[in-house]
Amino acid sequence: MDATTRRGRTRPHATRARAARSLVVATALAMVITGCSSGSSKSGGAAPQSAVPQLSASDINAQPVSALKQGGELRGWLEQWIDQWNPLQVDGTYGDSVEIMKMVEPLLFRIDASGKFQPVPDFLQSATVVSTSPQVVLYKLNPKAHWSDGKPLGYLDFKAVWQADNGSNPAFNAASTNGYNQISDVSQGDDPSQVKVTFSTPYADWQSLFYPLLPAAGISTPDQFNKGWIDQIPITGGAFKLGAQDKSAQTITVVPDPNWWGDKPVLDKFTYRVLSQSAVTQAFLNNEIDYASAGRADAYSQLKADKDAVIRTAGPWDEVHISFGSNGALADQSVRQALGKAIDRTSLIKVMSQGVPVTFPELNNHIFMTNQAGYQDNSGEWGKFDPAAAEQLLTKAGWQDAGAGKPRTKDGQALELHFIVAAGSSQQTLDMASAVQNMLGQVGVKLDVDKVPDNDLDEKYINVGKFDLATWRNTGSFPPSLVIPFYQQPSGDNVYENYSKLSTPEIDSLLKQAASTLDPTAAAKLYNQADAKIWELGHTLEIYQRPTVGAYRKGLANYGASGLADFDYTKVGWQK
Known part of the structure; x- marks a missing residue:
């Protein structure tokens, strides 16, 4: 698995x-x-x-x-x-x-x-x-x-x-x-x-x-x-029971339970064997296992050529985004909104999907995935790539154009931000950060890509909100109430999982109402109202649902x- x-x-x-x-x-x-x-x-x-x-x-x-x-x-x-x-x-x-x-x-x-x-x-x-x-x-x-x-x-x-x-x-x-x-x-x-x-x-x-x-x-x-x-x-208490566990061979079997009261299972046995990621592709090609991950370009190229293989692709609850911080220049909502408009999400998806044989669907909702009941596009103007509008927002916020290739300034300070990434990030992530750096540079924002030790990324940066821009994945956040801590209004020192520390009483109220609403359609309406406000807040720029x-x-x-x-x-x- x-x-x-x-x-x-x-x-x-x-x-x-x-x-x-x-x-x-x-x-x-x-x-x-x-x-x-x-x-x-x-x-x-x-x-x-x-x-x-x-x-x-x-x-x-x-x-x-x-x-x-x-x-x-x-x-x-x-x-x-x-x-x-x-x-x-x-x-x-x-x-x-x-x-x-x-x-x-x-x-x-x-x-x-x-x-x-x-x-x-x-x-x-x-x-x-x-x-x-x-x-x-x-x-x-x-x-x-x-x-x-x-x-x-x-x-x-x-x-x-x-x-x-x-x-x-x-x-x-x-x-x-x-x-x-x-x-x-x-x-x-x-x-x-x-x-x-x-x-x-x-x-x-x-x-x-x-x-x-x-x-x-x-x-x-x-x-x-x-x-x-x-x-x-x-x-x-199910249709199956544990068969054998062999820790030395690193194998586990699951077999039908003869006392099962339902329809008889089709298979006689499921056998699971511990394998390193690097060994999975070859194990499939050697006919030792019956499925393998093909999400990397190198694995895909080998597996698709196998005459006994069928490639299947999918979208689970798995999203990739860029979060904005709330310190310094980013305390101003207009600046965060400008960053969202200056970033071309379509281009970033092309960067991140290079060499992968499926389309990465653009994600326009913070709470629902594209294949999930209740999903709708709430991004409005805040998810639209519009560099001219981004420049107008920055000027309105007091950050004045200093000329081509130079960062904007306000009160003698240059508009310089930091994108925090782990030193061990994949090349795709580093390419994404570089692309964002170039995009923001076009509207007068100097973006430094700071590599930090892997073990420090969470504890010293993300968890404490010490970032201007950062990226990570939220996975398996279903049902919708599990998403609430990402956007919940902090209470004193408790930020829940809202590391940007950005929220409003209205967003907080809508999310809590949704989680307490027993009718799914009415709850989805409340979640989507909250999502539209999250886009407007400039909290997080959703990019794609990761397949x-x-x-x-x-x-x-x-x-x-x-x-x-x-x-x-x-x-x-x-x-x-």
Whole structure:
């Protein structure tokens, strides 16, 4: 699995993890993204014109089970050995382990290709908000669903997850308390198959909780929660179970559970082997694994030539942007707006996509991806490349033209800014910074590209807001409430994840309203209103949704390019 990226902030040359549930799935994060368009208005005040994406949102060679051979094996890969299997524990958010846990534990909902949660009938008959004041969700479980120890799924499992993850007991080293800390009670409904979850304050993204569900018998004490899942999965409750773990050979197998009550899985076995990134391409070419990352130009050129390979491309929740600081000249909103207008995003996308065989879709929203329900273009005039307008804004802000090739001046000071990059950044990132330097120079802004030690970039620069311009990736920030900390109004010394320290009471209010709005359409409208204000603020210049590219062995079905969606592993197999 090419899944080491977790939800959070990621520098272009390295992974930056955040303690949260990972939504990144195998190399197969994919949808065909060439030609994506917003198909919507420029106004943040209007509801999205389309409730679903305009294009097909997955490329997984979808086939009916009747067209597949029964049995067989899928050979995959891991980037590192898995020690902690508990996905709710702070050390268990590694993408590969989370993905396997979604195979062996109850997945109440699967996310579809537009980013919507759909109930999984094998575990969940229905889940409904039965009251809004207070918010109460009633889950009706499949009575057949049970754990490997024979106990049926029930409210005690939900209660144990809530108590471990709500932050009330710091002895539970929870990866995230988001949502769980808004629950006030978990109880049984009218019968043992019903679970009532009551919230103290409305939580719109309630479907993202209990994902996957874990058994009370395995997480009820801090010792069980923190240590009981190290090197083992003590209790399972899905269609699969862990087969063998061979640490010396660095292999893990996942096999069907004969006690599974749902449709029989197609494959006999999934085998995962730890491989370095540099070894993956050759392993595929040697017919040792069945999929490989093809996102680099060198890997793509080799893999596309393999007669047994099919290239699939996709757009997960993964964005690349340039953030503006709030110090010095950039404390003036007009200056930040001018920078946004002076930067040609289309040209930057060409720089960043050189040698990659797919189109990088321009991103015009800070909260939704181009293939996500609710997406619309809110960039308006602030995302439009217009050097003349940039010059007018700078002049209006008091920065006077000093002549061709010279930086503008104000009160005897030159307009000189700094773009902070890690010394170990990829050549693409350095090329992007150089291109921005040239673009800003055309409007009288002197931009220095400062290389800083890799280990200092976060702690000494980004985290403390010590930058004029900086770039990183935000990944897997779904559902939308996870984006809020990026733009939330700082509270004293707590900037949340808003390292630019830029916000307004209006933006803050709109985001909080959206997160508490249970109707998805109404919530999307509020998020888009906030997004339009974020563009106007000059907080962040979104550039593109970062695609992934994978090579898959011919005949592999119902697996590959899933984009925002979850896989149904029971249907993965090989065509007849």
